[in-house]
Amino acid sequence: MGDHHHGPAKGLKRWLFATNHKDIGTMYLWFSFAMFILGGSFAMIIRAELFQPGMQLVDPAFFNQMTTMHGLVMVFGAIMPAFVGLANWMIPMMIGAPDMALPRMNNWSFWILPPAFLLLASTLFMEGGGPAFGWTFYAPLSTTYAPPSVTFFIFGVHILGLSSIMGSINIVATVWNLRAPGMTWMKMPLFVWTWFITAYLLIAVMPVLAGAVTMMLMDIHFGTSFFSAAGGGDPVLFQHVFWFFGHPEVYIIILPAFGVVSQIIPAFSRKPLFGYDSMVYATASIAFLSFIVWAHHMYTVGMPIAGELFFMYATMLIAVPTGVKVFNWITTMWRGAMTFETPMLFCIGFVVLFTIGGFTGLMLSIAPNDFQYHDSYFVVAHFHYVMVAGAVFSMTAAVYYWLPKWCGRMYNETMGKAHFWISFIGFNITFFPQHFVGLAGMPRRIPDYALQFTDFNMMSSIGAFIYGGSQILFLYNVIATIVAGKPVSDDKVWEGAEGLEWTVPTPAPFHTFSVPPQFKG
Amino acid sequence: MAGNDTAIYITVAKSATVVVAMFAFVFVVMVPLYDVLCEALGINGKTGGRYEAATIAVDESRKIKIQFIASNNDDMPWEFGPSVVSMEVHPGAVNSTVFLARNPMTDSMIAQAIPSVSPSRAAEYFHKTECFCFEQQPLDGGKTAEMPLQFIVDQDLPKDIGTITLSYTIFDVTDMLKKDAVASR
Numbered sequence: 237m238g239d240h241h242h243g244p245a246k247g248l249k250r251w252l253f254a255t256n257h258k259d260i261g262t263m264y265l266w267f268s269f270a271m272f273i274l275g276g277s278f279a280m281i282i283r284a285e286l287f288q289p290g291m292q293l294v295d296p297a298f299f300n301q302m303t304t305m306h307g308l309v310m311v312f313g314a315i316m317p318a319f320v321g322l323a324n325w326m327i328p329m330m331i332g333a334p335d336m337a338l339p340r341m342n343n344w345s346f347w348i349l350p351p352a353f354l355l356l357a358s359t360l361f362m363e364g365g366g367p368a369f370g371w372t373f374y375a376p377l378s379t380t381y382a383p384p385s386v387t388f389f390i391f392g393v394h395i396l397g398l399s400s401i402m403g404s405i406n407i408v409a410t411v412w413n414l415r416a417p418g419m420t421w422m423k424m425p426l427f428v429w430t431w432f433i434t435a436y437l438l439i440a441v442m443p444v445l446a447g448a449v450t451m452m453l454m455d456i457h458f459g460t461s462f463f464s465a466a467g468g469g470d471p472v473l474f475q476h477v478f479w480f481f482g483h484p485e486v487y488i489i490i491l492p493a494f495g496v497v498s499q500i501i502p503a504f505s506r507k508p509l510f511g512y513d514s515m516v517y518a519t520a521s522i523a524f525l526s527f528i529v530w531a532h533h534m535y536t537v538g539m540p541i542a543g544e545l546f547f548m549y550a551t552m553l554i555a556v557p558t559g560v561k562v563f564n565w566i567t568t569m570w571r572g573a574m575t576f577e578t579p580m581l582f583c584i585g586f587v588v589l590f591t592i593g594g595f596t597g598l599m600l601s602i603a604p605n606d607f608q609y610h611d612s613y614f615v616v617a618h619f620h621y622v623m624v625a626g627a628v629f630s631m632t633a634a635v636y637y638w639l640p641k642w643c644g645r646m647y648n649e650t651m652g653k654a655h656f657w658i659s660f661i662g663f664n665i666t667f668f669p670q671h672f673v674g675l676a677g678m679p680r681r682i683p684d685y686a687l688q689f690t691d692f693n694m695m696s697s698i699g700a701f702i703y704g705g706s707q708i709l710f711l712y713n714v715i716a717t718i719v720a721g722k723p724v725s726d727d728k729v730w731e732g733a734e735g736l737e738w739t740v741p742t743p744a745p746f747h748t749f750s751v752p753p754q755f756k757g
Numbered sequence: 758m759a760g761n762d763t764a765i766y767i768t769v770a771k772s773a774t775v776v777v778a779m780f781a782f783v784f785v786v787m788v789p790l791y792d793v794l795c796e797a798l799g800i801n802g803k804t805g806g807r808y809e810a811a812t813i814a815v816d817e818s819r820k821i822k823i824q825f826i827a828s829n830n831d832d833m834p835w836e837f838g839p840s841v842v843s844m845e846v847h848p849g850a851v852n853s854t855v856f857l858a859r860n861p862m863t864d865s866m867i868a869q870a871i872p873s874v875s876p877s878r879a880a881e882y883f884h885k886t887e888c889f890c891f892e893q894q895p896l897d898g899g900k901t902a903e904m905p906l907q908f909i910v911d912q913d914l915p916k917d918i919g920t921i922t923l924s925y926t927i928f929d930v931t932d933m934l935k936k937d938a939v940a941s942r
Contacts, residue, residue: 337765380831401776409768413761443776447783459933462788465871466830466928473791477783538877540798 243746252347255339256746257324258642260346264321265635267349269711271313272628274357276704278306283666283700286693289685299683300368301360307371311489312396313353315627319492320345320403322634323431325642327407329737329744330425332416332753337409345402352395359385370681372482375463375474379455386456390449397442404435404442411435416736418755422516425735426509429516430495433523437484437491440527444481448474472537479530487526490622491519493630494561497583499735500637501565504580505572506732511564518557518564525554535606544603551601555594562591577730578652582633585660586625593621596671611681614674620667632659632710639714640729644743645721651713658706665699798881807891808884808909815849816912823910826924827856833929835860835868835896840903848912855903856889856925863898869930870894870904875922882911883921893930 244250244259254260281302285293294302324342328335336342359366364383367373378386411432415424424432451462451474461467463474494515502509509515531539531547539547565587574580596618600609609615632655640646669692674680678689685693728738736755740748823846825839836859846852860866870890874880885891889904896902910921 338769405769405772405776408772409765412768413764439772439775440779443780444783444787447780447787451783451788461933464933465926466869466930467933468871470791470795473788476791477787480787540878 253343254346255335255343257328257336257339257342258744258746260336260342261321261323261325262642263346264317264324264349267346268314268316268318268321271309271317271353273707273711275306275309275314276707278302278309279700280704282306283697285683286685287697288694289687289690291684294683296683297365297368300370300681301366303681304367304370304373305356305360308356308367309353310623311371311485312393313349313356315489315623315631316400317349318631319431319434319489319627320400322492322496322631322638323403323407326638326737327410327428327431328414329740329748330428330735331411331414331419332736332749332755333410333414334747334750334752336406337414338406341402342406345399345406348395349399352392352399355388355395356392359383359388362388372478373452374478375452375455375471379452379463382456387453390453393449394446397446400438401442404438407431407435408439416749416752416755422513423755425495426498426512426515427492427495430491430498430519433519434488434491437488437523437526441481441484441488444477445485448477448481451477472534475534475537476531479533480527482533483530484523484526486619486622487522489627491522493586493627494519496630496634496637497565497586498561500579500583500633501568501587503637503730503733504577504583505569505574507568507572508734509564510567510570511560514560515564518560521557522554525550525557529554532601532603532606535603536610548601548603552598555598558594562587562594573732577636578647578649578656579633579637581653581656582629582636585656586629586633589621589625589629589660589663593618593626596621609674611679612674613670613678613680616680617667617670617674620670624667625663629659635714637730638737639717640721640724641737641742641744643718643721644723644725645717646724646729647713647717647721651709651716655706655709655713658709659703662699662702662704662706666696666703667699669693669695669699807888808886814912815847817847819848820845821848821910821914821918822920823852823908824920824922825854825856826922828924828926830926830928833868833927834862835866835927835929837868837870837925837927846910848910848914851886851907851909853887853905853907855905857901858894858896858904858927859901860896860898865895865897866929866931867893867895867934869928870925871928873924873926875924876918879914879918879921882914882918883923884909884911890925893934 244256245253250259251263254263281294282299285291285299324336327333356366362383362385364385366383366385367378367389369377369382373389411424411428451460454460455462455464455469461469463469463471465471498509498515529547529551531537531543532551535544535547569584576584596614600606600615600618636647636652673685673689673692676689678685724742727740727742729742730738736749736753737744739753822843824843825841827838829835829837836857838857840855840857844852844854856870858868872885872888872890874883885906885908887905887907889906894902894904
């Protein structure tokens with residue numbers, strides 16, 4: 237027995253052979269932050285080029301690679317691994333488990349990620365450049381007209397898909413089998429619930445993505461014609477397969493964010509979450525609906541009217557469970573003894589901005605209107621409101637909220653609040669004007685634009701530099717906290733925080749819950 | 758913990774089964790289902806395969822205008838177009854026309870024409886009893902070919918459709934077939 241209670245190994249081996257959920261979680265979080273910076277620097281290049289009309293800094297081919305790589309890196313490299321890292325850290329501690337169910341597979345699912353992104357990033361230096369066909373890689377742009385490096389891209393997607401699948405199987409196995417006695421389904425913290433459902437979404441749709449890129453690979457190298465009209469295939473088929481993966485994918489990104497917000501808002505409102513049961517059912521409904529709305533990304537592809545109507549109504553239906561969630565968060569805050577520490581600020585920012593993104597989503601769901609919005613900057617504004625102000629804000633909130641528990645030191649609150657306000661203002665300066673240029677007709681993914689869009693684009697670029705710069709403050713704050721933050725010793729770092737993770741000592745020891753706790757919820 | 762381990766393995770096995778099933782689902786369900794649905798519903802203006810002409814009465818009271826469009830995919834160098842740009846037909850009657858193609862290159866090439874019907878809901882009422890699009894068209898350098906088309910417009914064509922546009926895109930499949938030949942060796 238004594239053998240099991242040793243501390244971490246020393247040096248590089250600790251990380252290379254890590255099986256401890258906290259170490260792996262930490263690696264995921266740092267990796268995703270590195271990818272966030274990489275994807276962010278691509279965005280800075282995009283915004284710098286778009287600061288003025290005309291061609292200034294980069295040539296159009298490189299610009300296309302930047303928009304593509306920005307999307308790929310942010311979705312698959314920054315947001316998804318960040319939430320997997322958070323799941324690794326928090327799920328065992330929230331359900332009273334000693335570790336994840338499959339610690340060795342956990343190591344594997346992390347360590348294949350860096351090579352996947354190395355492969356993806358290396359395509360930028362290859363002949364013909366990296367992927368330049370948009371993160372949605374529509375055929376035939378990604379098959380017939382793709383640069384030769386597309387094969388590396390396909391292999392990279394295969395690897396990161398494998399990583400996601402292994403990670404989600406691990407989460408499913410952990411939640412099914414390692415809950416502490418007394419932790420029944422309807423007593424699980426909401427973050428665990430949302431991740432549990434997300435893991436099932438991943439298991440269901442990552443193989444579909446793998447199938448899509450496999451078909452691309454076969455079309456490119458083995459003479460099949462899945463997406464080539466000349467051989468009897470159809471490029472539109474690609475869009476169906478891709479979005480059958482792609483729509484659940486956007487909920488894979490946002491559901492864990494919902495979970496985080498549902499943990500933090502009650503803590504700083506000093507009230508239990510309003511409507512816990514309805515939150516669980518809403519999450520499950522959103523997950524189910526995500527499978528039957530994919531073609532709302534393709535209204536202009538030439539669908540029969542019955543198809544347009546079906547996908548339009550099904551999409552609008554998603555607003556109902558999502559609305560339930562937003563109202564529950566607001567009701568949780570209602571008459572609560574609220575305080576506004578940095579995590580809470582980010583969560584309130586999330587609720588406000590995500591709701592705006594939800595409303596523009598409703599606008600886009602209306603098929604006849606979408607013909608105007610399709611592939612315009614309006615779409616760009618919409619998905620950045622839900623991805624950045626949704627997923628990234630909640631992830632930031634989560635880091636501020638749990639960081640004191642992780643490292644036993646308190647972050648600098650003033651700097652945290654400054655980070656929030658600079659991010660919030662910078663974000664809105666960046667993306668709010670994009671609604672207007674989009675409605676006025678500026679298409680997405682172009683390196684140059686008509687003169688009348690200049691002012692709003694300049695605003696966008698300035699906002700982007702502010703938002704990007706604020707992340708340096710975040711990085712500094714986190715490092716400063718880990719190195720020299722004010723030590724905290726209370727188990728319960730936040731007065732209103734509830735849950736098993738706050739019953740372990742601060743900082744969380746290397747091994748927690750070696751003996752399952754009795755959960756009384 | 759032994760019992761727990763078994764439970765974990767069962768969960769993993771179940772999840773892995775879903776993964777394998779979903780990967781297979783893409784190839785054995787989604788792709789064929791897409792083709793079947795497109796053909797059955799005439800989505801994308803896809804027309805069906807060879808139609809076996811049934812003896813159906815000709816509806817002399819109605820005239821449908823058929824327009825022919827031809828275009829070249831990408832950098833396909835052939836000169837390709839309909840011999841007549843439009844014709845008026847009665848539903849139920851068998852009509853024929855030809856498309857003309859010339860290969861201006863010195864090498865012989867193989868082409869494949871892909872049809873599309875607009876409006877797309879007319880696709881299921883547009884029957885081809887013979888079409889050059891059913892097979893590939895090889896053509897030596899500098900040679901021309903007349904490519905036949907025979908079709909019937911169904912009498913059940915919705916009343917509000919007065920014009921049907923049939924468009925062909927011609928693709929260069931020479932390389933594609935070469936690759937196939939290499940692969941099959």
